[in-house]
Amino acid sequence: MTSTPLDQAEASLAIVTILSAELELNLTLPIVCSKYYTMNFGDYIRQNREQLREKDSSYSLRQVAERAGIQPTYLSKLERGELDPPSEATARRLATELRLDPDVVLALAGKVSSDLQDIIRRRPMLFADLIRQLKETPDHAILKLVREVRDGEW
Numbered sequence: 001m002t003s004t005p006l007d008q009a010e011a012s013l014a015i016v017t018i019l020s021a022e023l024e025l026n027l028t029l030p031i032v033c034s035k036y037y038t039m040n041f042g043d044y045i046r047q048n049r050e051q052l053r054e055k056d057s058s059y060s061l062r063q064v065a066e067r068a069g070i071q072p073t074y075l076s077k078l079e080r081g082e083l084d085p086p087s088e089a090t091a092r093r094l095a096t097e098l099r100l101d102p103d104v105v106l107a108l109a110g111k112v113s114s115d116l117q118d119i120i121r122r123r124p125m126l127f128a129d130l131i132r133q134l135k136e137t138p139d140h141a142i143l144k145l146v147r148e149v150r151d152g153e154w
Contacts, residue, residue: 041085045075088113
């Protein structure tokens with residue numbers, strides 16, 4: 001059975017939410033909501049770039065591509081969904097350039113960041129079971145769990 005990019009994004013967002021506490025990161029976690037599930041990688045990048053461009057002309061496709069270290073034609077094709085999402089490094093550079101959460105960008109690219117992969121590898125069966133159990137869990141319950149783990153309230 002192959003997973004779709006949507007399944008991969010959903011799983012990646014769950015991993016990010018749960019493991020942020022494991023990493024002891026003081027992140028303001030995005031509320032995982034349906035807008036991430038309905039948007040593909042290219043649409044998300046384009047929408048955010050264009051929103052920034054409305055206020056700052058330095059967010060043109062050409063200038064963002066240059067600052068992210070990629071060709072403008074490559075970014076254009078990514079935004080139009082003509083190419084598969086980029087590598088982790090490129091996705092992170094785009095996220096940084098567009099002031100986006102890199103974990104959300106990676107999840108929409110169907111990827112999990114290498115630091116989270118390292119954590120999962122330490123206890124793969126436990127994390128796999130945890131993520132599968134959380135698949136149908138509402139966002140507020142996952143956020144409550146993250147806060148409990150982060151704050152040590154077991």
